[in-house]
Amino acid sequence: MRKSIEKINFKKLNKWLNIINLIYVIIATISIIVLWIKAPSEIPIHYGFSGHVDEYGSKSNSLILVFVLIAIYVIFMFISKYPKSYNYIVPINDLNRERQYNISSTFMKILSLELMILISYMSIQSLIGAKSITNYFIVIIVASVGIYIYFSVKNR
Structure with missing residues (x-):
């Protein structure tokens, strides 16, 4: 099982x-x-x-979400460059340091994308006047956290 996890090129995935x-x-x-x-x-x-x-309100409120969207992008791209500062669920040592840093950096970029999709979805739905939205995003975010934990533990 370990070999299949090591085949994932997290550096290339991070670039994409x-x-x-x-x-x-x-x-x-x-x-x-x-x-x-x-x-x-x-x-x-x-x-x-x-x-x-x-709740209903002015359409100018949706412009705030544009700034939130851009802020999430900038903050998460900055944070993903410093994986040394994260808390890890496994001890970091010389053998797993690079793998753990790459996995956590990848997770931050995926989480950023998920949050941006969520915010833009809500904003677009509001702007087109949708009366309800789906709330499956929580399941997707929880699943991505679970996948991160799986990869992190498997690559001790």
């Missing part, structure tokens, strides 16, 4: 995730701005845990 994250933040930002121009003055601004609208 950098590109994907950058492209996503650009496309999502442009999409939100284009939809914002066409949106009515009052849009849904908050969805309850059930996924249904429970």
